[in-house]
Amino acid sequence: MDIKFIPAEDVKRVLHFSELIPQMESALKKFSSKNVEQPVRSIVSVKEANGFLGVMPAYSSTDQALAVKLVTFYPQNTDVPTHNAIIAVFNSHNGIPEVIMDGEVITTMRTAAVSAVATKYLAAGDASTLAVLGSGVQARSHIQALSSIRSFKKINIWSRTKKNAEKLAGEVGGTAYDSVQEAVKDADVIVTVTSSSTPVLMKDWVKPGTHVNAVGACRPDWQEIDPDLMRSSVLYVDSREAAMKESGDVILSKADIFAELGEMVLGVKEAEVQKTTVFKSLGLAIEDVMSAKLVQQLMKMN
Numbered sequence: 439m440d441i442k443f444i445p446a447e448d449v450k451r452v453l454h455f456s457e458l459i460p461q462m463e464s465a466l467k468k469f470s471s472k473n474v475e476q477p478v479r480s481i482v483s484v485k486e487a488n489g490f491l492g493v494m495p496a497y498s499s500t501d502q503a504l505a506v507k508l509v510t511f512y513p514q515n516t517d518v519p520t521h522n523a524i525i526a527v528f529n530s531h532n533g534i535p536e537v538i539m540d541g542e543v544i545t546t547m548r549t550a551a552v553s554a555v556a557t558k559y560l561a562a563g564d565a566s567t568l569a570v571l572g573s574g575v576q577a578r579s580h581i582q583a584l585s586s587i588r589s590f591k592k593i594n595i596w597s598r599t600k601k602n603a604e605k606l607a608g609e610v611g612g613t614a615y616d617s618v619q620e621a622v623k624d625a626d627v628i629v630t631v632t633s634s635s636t637p638v639l640m641k642d643w644v645k646p647g648t649h650v651n652a653v654g655a656c657r658p659d660w661q662e663i664d665p666d667l668m669r670s671s672v673l674y675v676d677s678r679e680a681a682m683k684e685s686g687d688v689i690l691s692k693a694d695i696f697a698e699l700g701e702m703v704l705g706v707k708e709a710e711v712q713k714t715t716v717f718k719s720l721g722l723a724i725e726d727v728m729s730a731k732l733v734q735q736l737m738k739m740n
């Protein structure tokens with residue numbers, strides 16, 4: 439068996455948001471039109487490390503794309519990334535494994551690309567202030583991806599460790615804030631990218647009409663968003679089934695899900711731009727499978 443390995447440097451070299459964002463928009467549509475075979479991910483808890491291993495398979499017959507991502511989340515890691523992943527790609531005709539590629543860069547970029555799709559449809563066209571809560575890997579990729587969708591004049595950053603917020607603010611020409619309330623007060627778009635398991639963003643701090651990409655809190659007993667904000671906003675999710683199984687923000691608040699993002703992109707459900715909207719992101723295997731396919735195509739061209 440001749441299995442090729444594609445390392446992180448190669449994935450990083452070929453993958454760009456200009457191609458990844460439309461690819462994710464297409465993946466979301468396929469998912470919500472039931473053109474994808476994908477179970478909700480399996481989670482193996484590693485209690486001693488407060489971490490988990492997630493197993494994320496998906497198959498798209500129209501793309502002849504069959505792959506599985508294996509991803510770990512160890513939130514207490516400090517000197518190595520908190521998320522680590524590989525993606526194994528199989529030949530969909532004969533089941534032979536063909537490629538194993540790094541999945542960390544894809545996880546970093548496709549998550550932000552999906553939030554960019556949500557922001558493109560749900561944020562005001564003239565959105566000028568972006569607030570980011572958290573200062574890690576996803577904070578950086580979200581600033582990059584969302585800046586390709588809207589022209590932000592201000593980028594406000596809060597992180598529980600102020601010096602990390604200041605470092606990120608220095609990198610992106612933003613401003614670091616001491617409190618979440620101050621950071622989000624004028625924001626048109628908010629991104630929550632923390633590893634918190636309790637709410638960091640409160641309803642009363644968010645101005646009406648803001649779009650929130652809620653990216654952290656991927657376990658049924660974790661929350662990043664005030665339940666009142668969840669209930670009072672128009673709520674979009676990547677997958678209804680996954681949200682009802684995995685998202686503490688959705689399950690514990692008992693908020694009504696208005697639509698899957700793919701349904702909105704398909705035009706089956708409205709994009710409620712004038713209202714306060716929350717996109718609750720959990721991450722879908724099909725996003726990884728279609729990102730991996732794009733990497734393979736781009737590698738052939740480069």
Ligand SMILES: NC(=O)C1=CN([C@@H]2O[C@H](COP(=O)(O)OP(=O)(O)OC[C@H]3O[C@@H](n4cnc5c(N)ncnc54)[C@H](O)[C@@H]3O)[C@@H](O)[C@H]2O)C=CC1
Nearest residue numbers: 520549572573574575576631632633634654655719720721
């Ligand atoms: N929806 C999706 O598809 C994906 C979601 N994620 C989630 O996004 C979040 C951020 O991921 P990364 O940036 O890769 O992680 P990271 O480890 O690079 O950064 C985590 C950030 O959260 C902050 N943080 C940790 N505990 C906190 C607490 N109790 N209160 C407030 N801030 C806290 C850290 O200081 C840091 O700024 C995580 O929750 C992660 O699981 C990550 C990948 C995909």
Ligand SMILES: O=C([O-])C1=[NH+]CCC1
Nearest residue numbers: 509545656720721722
């Ligand atoms: O989709 C994904 O890869 C993840 N979602 C939360 C942690 C990792």
